[in-house]
Amino acid sequence: MTSPRIPNLRLGTSSWSSEDWVGPFYPPGTPPADFLAAYAQHFDTVEVDSTYYRIPSESMVRNWRARTPPGFTFAAKFPQVITHEKVLQDCREELASFLRTMSLLEDRLGPLLLQFPYFNKKAFASGEDFLARLTPFLEALPGEFQYALEVRNKYWVNARLLDVLRRKRVALALIDHPWMTPISQLVSKLDVITAGFAYIRWLGDRKGIEKKTQHWDRIIIDREDEMRIWIPIVRQLLQRRIQVMGYFNNHYAGFGPGSIELFGKVWESMKEL
Secondary structure, X not given: OOOOOOOOXXXXXXXXXXXXXXXXXEOOOOOHHHHHHHHOOOOOEXXXXXXXXXXXXXXXXXXXXXXXXXXOEEEEEOOHHHXXXXXXXXXHHHHHHHHXXXXXXXXXXXXXXXXXXXXXXXXOOOHHHHHHHHHHHHHHOOOOOOEXXXXXXXXXXXXXXXXXXXXXXXXXXXXXXXXXXXXXXXXXXXXXXXXXXXXXXXOOOHHHHHOOOOOOOOOOOOOHHHHHHHHHHHHHHHOOOOEEEEEEOHHHHOOHHHHHHHHHHHHHHOOOO
């Protein structure tokens, strides 16, 4: 399984650490310490999920860099203490520590993702209240990094949010998620490009798929119809001469590497369309 070779398109998975992949993806007997190096033989980018739970140690980040070849790119989630616990307030120390540590990836560092949860009325009365919190935080971010931002309140994805992101060149994360507006509807209403790159996350229905399986070693949901919707949109993004980065979660269809393989097959089948 490898990523399709399409100029300016980089596809990977959300994490490389699943032991369920030993056999169907990693060679039998591969120890966890060798997962990343084995992963990098197939794909040239990955989204790091573990940074959501804690800021990694400097030695860990240096090890990630050492185990991947030149040209490999790590995207990474902001820690939850910033996005979920403190929700952008009083988190300068954590922010500085996270950025300083991730910068050790040097040329392998890609976008850093601010992934927010669904916010109810107790958290923010409206999208405007969220923007009032978000805007000064974005304005204060150091400009030498790339950033992407994901919200899970579908009515907050509007022209006002996109204007705020565009001013700071923060990419709106385009997500395939049951709570959110389908991508075909979203792009028909809004110009979703807010940075010099696009960022896509294929997430799926986590609760729904976990009722069917707790093992992530095979495709259990057929996503070909969804890929036939996404691929023309990815092509439209590429026509704008920007890099498109996309990541498949195991929860999307049951097996992240298998979803990339499906993407490549459907892309080839739609070449003449």
